[in-house]
Amino acid sequence: xxxxxxxxxxxxxxxxxxxxxxxxxxxxxxxxxxxxxxxxxxxxxxxxxxxxxxxxxxxxxxxxxxxxxxxxxxxxxxxxxxxxxxxxxxxxxxxxxxxxxxxxxxxxxxxxxxxxxxxxxxxxxxxxxxxxxxxxxxxxxxxxxxxxxxxxxxxxxxxxxxxxxxxxxxxxxxxxxxxxxxxxxxxxxxxxxxxxxxxxxxxxxxxxxxxxxxxxxxxxxxxxxxxxxxxxxxxxxxxxxxxxxxxxxxxxxxxxxxxxxxxxxxxxxxxxxxxxxxxxxxxxxxxxxxxxxxxxxxxxxxxxxxxxxxxxxxxxxxxxxxxxxxxxxxxxxxxxxxxxxxxxxxxxxxxxxxxxxxxxxxxxxxxxxxxxxxxxxxxxxxxxxxxxxxxxxxxxxxxxxxxxxxxxxxxxxxxxxxxxxxxxxx
Amino acid sequence: xxxxxxxxxxxxxxxxxxxxxxxxxxxxxxxxxxxxxxxxxxxxxxxxxxxxxxxxxxxxxxxxxxxxxxxxxxxxxxxxxxxxxxxxxxxxxxxxxxxxxxxxxxxxxxxxxxxxxxxxxxxxxxxxxxxxxxxxxxxxxxxxxxxxxxxxxxxxxxxxxxxxxxxxxxxxxxxxxxxxxxxxxxxxxxxxxxxxxxxxxxxxxxxxxxxxxxxxxxxxxxxxxxxxxxxxxxxxxxxxxxxxxxxxxxxxxxxxxxxxxxxxxxxxxxxxxxxxxxxxxxxxxxxxxxxxxxxxxxxxxxxxxxxxxxxxxxxxxxxxxxxxxxxxxxxxxxxxxxxxxxxxxxxxxxxxxxxxxxxxxxxxxxxxxxxxxxxxxxxxxxxxxxxxxxxxxxxxxxxxxxxxxxxxxxxxxxxxx
Numbered sequence: 128x129x130x131x132x133x134x135x136x137x138x139x140x141x142x143x144x145x146x147x148x149x150x151x152x153x154x155x156x157x158x159x160x161x162x163x164x165x166x167x168x169x170x171x172x173x174x175x176x177x178x179x180x181x182x183x184x185x186x187x188x189x190x191x192x193x194x195x196x197x198x199x200x201x202x203x204x205x206x207x208x209x210x211x212x213x214x215x216x217x218x219x220x221x222x223x224x225x226x227x228x229x230x231x232x233x234x235x236x237x238x239x240x241x242x243x244x245x246x247x248x249x250x251x252x253x254x255x256x257x258x259x260x261x262x263x264x265x266x267x268x269x270x271x272x273x274x275x276x277x278x279x280x281x282x283x284x285x286x287x288x289x290x291x292x293x294x295x296x297x298x299x300x301x302x303x304x305x306x307x308x309x310x311x312x313x314x315x316x317x318x319x320x321x322x323x324x325x326x327x328x329x330x331x332x333x334x335x336x337x338x339x340x341x342x343x344x345x346x347x348x349x350x351x352x353x354x355x356x357x358x359x360x361x362x363x364x365x366x367x368x369x370x371x372x373x374x375x376x377x378x379x380x381x382x383x384x385x386x387x388x389x390x391x392x393x394x395x396x397x398x399x400x401x402x403x404x405x406x407x408x409x410x411x412x413x414x415x416x417x418x419x420x421x422x423x424x425x426x427x428x429x430x431x432x433x434x435x436x437x438x439x440x441x442x443x444x445x446x447x448x449x450x451x452x453x454x455x456x457x458x459x460x461x462x463x464x465x466x467x468x469x470x471x472x473x474x475x476x477x478x479x480x481x482x483x484x485x486x487x488x489x490x491x492x493x494x495x496x497x498x499x500x501x502x503x504x505x506x507x508x509x510x511x512x513x514x515x516x517x518x519x520x521x522x523x524x525x526x527x528x529x530x531x532x533x534x535x536x537x538x539x540x541x542x543x544x545x546x547x548x549x550x551x552x553x
Numbered sequence: 554x555x556x557x558x559x560x561x562x563x564x565x566x567x568x569x570x571x572x573x574x575x576x577x578x579x580x581x582x583x584x585x586x587x588x589x590x591x592x593x594x595x596x597x598x599x600x601x602x603x604x605x606x607x608x609x610x611x612x613x614x615x616x617x618x619x620x621x622x623x624x625x626x627x628x629x630x631x632x633x634x635x636x637x638x639x640x641x642x643x644x645x646x647x648x649x650x651x652x653x654x655x656x657x658x659x660x661x662x663x664x665x666x667x668x669x670x671x672x673x674x675x676x677x678x679x680x681x682x683x684x685x686x687x688x689x690x691x692x693x694x695x696x697x698x699x700x701x702x703x704x705x706x707x708x709x710x711x712x713x714x715x716x717x718x719x720x721x722x723x724x725x726x727x728x729x730x731x732x733x734x735x736x737x738x739x740x741x742x743x744x745x746x747x748x749x750x751x752x753x754x755x756x757x758x759x760x761x762x763x764x765x766x767x768x769x770x771x772x773x774x775x776x777x778x779x780x781x782x783x784x785x786x787x788x789x790x791x792x793x794x795x796x797x798x799x800x801x802x803x804x805x806x807x808x809x810x811x812x813x814x815x816x817x818x819x820x821x822x823x824x825x826x827x828x829x830x831x832x833x834x835x836x837x838x839x840x841x842x843x844x845x846x847x848x849x850x851x852x853x854x855x856x857x858x859x860x861x862x863x864x865x866x867x868x869x870x871x872x873x874x875x876x877x878x879x880x881x882x883x884x885x886x887x888x889x890x891x892x893x894x895x896x897x898x899x900x901x902x903x904x905x906x907x908x909x910x911x912x913x914x915x916x917x918x919x920x921x922x923x924x925x926x927x928x929x930x931x932x933x934x935x936x937x938x939x940x941x942x943x944x945x946x947x948x949x950x951x952x953x954x955x956x957x958x959x960x961x962x963x964x965x966x967x968x969x970x
Contacts, residue, residue, distance in 0.1 A: 129758065131613035131657055135649035140625045141577055169903050197824065205834070209824035214889065216896035235900050259834075265862065266833065266840040272792040273860075276688045378790070381678070381686045413622045425674025428682050448682045480623045487625020491578045491642050495907040 140486040142520060145513050146499040148329075151339075153347045156324030160503065161339075162331040164496035170239060170332030171497055172246065172342075173231045175504070178223075179320040180360050184295040186225075187304050191263065192313050192320070193223040196230060198259035200252035205259050208245060217242045225296050226438040226508070228320065236333050240341060247345040250321050255313050264305045271300060278383035278549040279448055281374060285547045286385040290367050290442060323350050329504065331496045364389055364440045369543040373552060382454040382550025384447045386461070388543055390434055392441035393509040397534065398434075399522040401441075404534045405434045407481045408468060409445055411488075415464050416445070424460065426453040436509065443538075451551040458546070465541035472528035485523050489516075554929055555912050557742075558749050562756065564765040565737025569916050569925055570752045571744040573909055579645040579745035582913040583655055584921055586740070587733035588635040589712075590705040590773060590851065598712020601632040602676050602721055603729050607639065609668025611658035624650045632710050635850045636921065642910060645746035649755055656759035659739065662730055669723055676718050680711050688791045689961060696856075699785050700799040700957040704776040704852055735766030740920045744913040776801070776852045783957040788964055793840070794867050795961040797858040798874065800950045802846065804853040806922060811934045812942040813846055813855060813950070818894040819886060819943070820844035820857070820877065825893070828859075828877055838865050838873050850922070855950055867960060881947035885940045898935045 148160035178189045197219060198205040212219045217234040219242075230249065234242050274280040284299045291297025323346070330342065366389055376382075391397055402410075409416035409432025416430045430447035449457045492498055506515045557571040592599050607630065608617045621628055626643030641651055684690045693709045701707035712718055741760075743752045779801055803809035821828045821844040828842045842859035857878065861870035905911045919928040949955075 129762070131653070131660075134620050134623075135647075135653050137624050137650075138644070138646040140644050141646070169900070169907075206825065206830060209830075210893075213823045213825040213897060214893045216893075216898075216900035218900075233900070233904075235903065262834060262837060265837075269793055269840040269860065269863065273688055276790075276792055278686065379686065381681050411622070412627070413618050421675055422671060425671040426678070428675055428679035448678070448686070450678055450681065480619060483625045484622040484627070487622075487644050488627065490625065490644055491627075494576065494909070497907070 137483075140483060140490060143489060143493060143516055145493075145502060145516060146496065147513060148503060153323065153343075155347060155350055156322070157326050157328060157346055157350065159328040159330060159342065160500075160507075161334050162329070162496050162500050162503075163334055164331065165333050167332045167496060168236050169233060170236050170334070170338070171231065171233050171330070171500070172243065173229055173329040173500070174246065174250065175227050175229045175327045175329070176320055176325050178226055178228055178295065179316060179325070180295055184293075184298060185304070186295045186298055187300050188308065188312060188316055189228060189320075190223045190300070191260075191308055192255075192316050193221045193228045194263060195255045195260060195313065196221045196249050196253060198263070199254055199256045200248045201254055202248050202252055203245070205256070208249070211245060212242060215241050219246070239338055243341055244345060247350070251350060253317055255310050255317065257310050260308075260310055260313070264308065267300075268302045268305050271302060271305070278376060278379060278381065279385075279446070282383035282385035282547045282549040283446070285372060285374065285549070286387065286444065286545065289372065289545045289547070290388055292365055292367070294362060294364065296364070296437060296439075327507075329500050331500045362439060367545050369545060371546045371548070374547070374549045376550050379451055379550035381448045382451050382548050382552070384449060384454070384457065384461075384546075384548055385444065386544045386546040387432075387442060387444035388545055390441040390443040390538065392438075393436045393505070393511065393515070395441075397538070398436075398441070399519045400526060400530060400534045401538055402434055403481060403485065403523060403526055404468070404531055404539060405432055405443065406485060407473065407477065407531065408432055408464065408539065411484060413480065413484070415467070416461065419464060420447070420449075420457055420460050424453070424456070426450065426457050426460075436505070438508070452553055454548060454550060454552050458548075458552075462541050465539055468535040468539055469532070472532045475528060478526065478528050478531060482523055482526065486520070489520075555906060555916065557916055557925060559925070560753055560756075562736065562761060564761070564763055565735070566756070566760050566763070567740050567920065568752070568756050569740070569742045569920060570747065570749045571742065571909070571912055571916060572747060572749065573744060573912070574746055576745050576909055577645060578642055578909065579648045579651070579743065579747050580640060580642050580909045580913045581648075581651040581655060582638065582640040582742045582744070582910070582917050583659075584740045584742075584917040585637045585639070585734060586738045586921060587637055588633050589708060589710040590634050591733065591771065592705060592708075594705070594708075596717055596721070596725065597708040597714075598676070598710070598718050599721060599725065599729060600637055601710045601712070602672060602718055603726065604630050604632045604637050604639075605672040605676060606662065606668055606726060607658055609665050609672065610663035611654075612661040612663065614654065614657050615663065617654055617658065620650060621654060626650065634706055634710055636918070638914065638917065640910060640914065648743075648747060648751075652755045652759040655741075656763065659734060659736065659760065660763050662726075664723055664727055666723055669721065669726060673718055673721060676711075677715055680715055680718065684709075684711055689789075689795055692797065692959065695785060695787070696797055696799055696957065696959045699783050699959060700801070700854055701776055701852070703774045705773055706776070706849060706852065731766065732769055735769075736760060736763050737765055738769055740917045742913040742917045742920075744916070745909045773851065779955050779957075782953040784960075785958070786960040786962060788962045790964050791961055792963055793860050793863075794870075794963050795858070795860050796867060796871055796874070797856060797959040799957045799959075800855045800857075800955050802853050802855040802950045803946070805848055805850045809942070809946055810853075812938045812946045813853075815891070815894050815898075815935060815938050816881065816943055816946060817844045817846050817855065818897065819881070819890060822894065822897060828874075831877065832859070832873055836873065837862055838870055842874075867962070871958070875951075878947070878951040881943065882951055886943055888940070891938070891940060891943070895936055895938075899932055902932050
């Protein structure tokens with residue numbers, strides 16, 4: 128007779144096997160990392176640039192510049208670029224993030240030589256046509272108006288402003304800021320930022336000699352010599368004051384809650400343990416915040432927390448949308464969970480569950496060669512190497528209930544959080 | 554190309570196995586052949602609420618999630634108007650845990666009052682978060698009943714109104730479970746670092762003694778042909794006007810489905826598509842514009858939607874959308890344009906094959922449509938679509954009397970009319 132009450136025996140979760148890339152240093156300062164997957168019909172080229180800022184940091188410039196990359200060069204109009212990329216079934220995606228601007232090309236292997244030259248053209252010949260810029264600004268101002276009616280969007284904006292202050296991480300777009308952007312300033316930034324010495328290229332897929340030859344032809348000497356280094360312009364984040372900020376919305380039927388603050392980043396030895404405690408608190412479906420505020424009280428569809436890694440610091444954030452009638456009660460429950468975390472060690476069973484969950488997620492995060500690139504990038508841009516994952520694994524394997532409490536006391540202090548509520552507190 | 558093998562248990566459970574030994578993980582995907590279309594008009598939103606209750610404990614296992622997390626797995630589910638799909642991912646060496654969990658909740662739920670009480674509230678908050686507390690959030694709550702008068706597609710998966718969810722009782726939950734959550738009404742796909750024989754043994758062990766249940770014969774009222782243009786205009790607290798036009802068109806099982814899908818790609822897929830180029834970039838009439846098919850199994854909808862630029866009137870915007878649709882009816886698409894959208898289909902299918910979860914979901918869905926093997930024939934169906942097909946279908950679809958138009962007027966009217 129089958130015993131349905133007893134769980135099948137647990138098998139130990141295996142360690143990761145990570146792909147180590149080959150690296151190539153070109154004479155013009157470009158660095159490339161090659162991830163081989165010979166059986167793959169798709170290939171990915173990702174050109175990553177450090178964001179460059181002036182003294183007064185205005186990340187909107189970098190954001191707009193990033194989007195304008197596809198909007199026209201000396202050789203091709205915006206329409207021609209789009210037509211060409213789409214015709215070959217390729218995807219060309221400029222992506223802006225806090226520290227980097229990336230231009231990613233996915234293409235079927237058989238069409239590499241048809242589409243890769245366009246990337247070269249974009250990186251060296253962009254002209255940012257005024258007409259395209261006007262269209263972009265007009266449309267983005269309109270979507271900003273729409274987003275500003277979403278409580279969760281407004282809460283996230285206030286969160287960045289209050290936690291990061293007037294820095295590249297904290298400055299948020301406004302309609303006026305869009306209007307102030309001119310083509311000349313963007314072009315100046317374009318020449319400063321998109322240089323081989325400021326670029327790291329990740330290639331993944333079936334990268335044979337033909338592909339490497341094409342990369343060499345397009346992006347080595349013909350992309351200009353190594354000309355001066357780009358100033359990284361480091362800065363210090365200032366610890367924000369813990370406080371509650373309410374943005375009242377009389378019509379709201381739900382409030383958006385967003386809270387958090389600064390945190391250590393991946394370069395700090397405590398980072399994996401902080402990620403562990405974050406997971407236990409709010410980082411997955413079985414977390415304490417979900418168990419209490421959704422699965423026990425039914426106050427929300429979802430509540431979650433996350434730890435973010437940035438070049439000049441990390442941050443911690445909690446987000447949820449809850450009925451206005453239970454907003455106050457939700458805030459109280461979140462505070463209870465922080466107190467609990469600091470005052471009592473979790474059970475061995477709970478620590479074991481979070482441990483296995485995290486090890487499983489890590490194993491599952493390696494799907495195709497493209498996810499190996501992501502794993503590598505995460506450590507590379509933190510100045511670390513792939514051995515970091517062995518360290519991470521070791522910390523997760525060995526963490527104890529006492530460690531969890533210790534980390535909670537040192538890093539998870541409710542009174543120090545910036546707490547944003549957009550909606551109503553009845 | 555996604556290879557698979559299949560077998561069927563005596564109780565009717567249909568099982569597909571896709572081996573992929575390049576991963577350390579396994580996926581178990583169970584599709585139940587029930588969606589919002591199977592609900593009573595007085596109890597809408599029930600299939601989706603029920604999906605939440607599937608995590609509230611089963612006959613022998615009080616909590617679904619923890620034992621899965623305990624072995625390194627995670628899971629989720631979604632409900633559509635057609636299906637309810639549950640999936641989990643876990644390290645392949647812990648595969649049996651998935652069989653234990655999934656078979657127990659197919660055998661019987663715990664039917665806990667407390668779980669029902671909490672999930673009613675959770676789903677009510679979901680209703681508010683997604684449909685009520687967002688600009689244009691109630692779009693589907695308005696457009697569906699405009700486009701459908703008879704078919705149960707006239708309500709959204711979340712339900713017509715909050716009250717239907719608040720009124721759900723445990724007897725309803727039991728009846729729903731007995732009616733739809735039977736082995737013969739399910740398709741299970743196991744994919745990843747697994748072996749066919751191992752899956753077969755595990756399935757027989759854990760699912761073999763689940764009773765067959767009573768067969769469910771779907772007999773839904775069919776939507777009569779629409780004979781006159783429909784229109785709804787609302788004034789709402791939104792910053793920008795917005796416009797949606799829905800056309801009835803070939804469903805997922807129709808041989809014209811790939812044609813209608815490619816037609817939406819020609820109109821709005823990517824920065825080189827027609828609507829994007831002409832209406833956003835050249836004429837600058839819209840800030841956003843989009844065209845897509847819902848992909849429903851019964852009567853399907855083709856949607857064209859957009860937000861006019863400031864100072865562009867809704868009537869001018871609407872006329873411009875119709876002009877683009879008329880062009881598909883009167884002029885042949887160019888060879889190159891057709892080849893372009895076909896190439897994009899080809900690369901998209903390659904992406905879908907990178908993930909064992911995507912592969913498992915696709916196999917289950919195509920099996921529901923008729924035969925999982927059709928998944929591997931999908932690209933060639935797209936490749937065989939001709940210019941003539943597109944013109945023919947465009948003429949069938951894009952007629953005023955086949956259209957339902959929903960318009961949001963921004964309160965305060967920043968727009969010229």
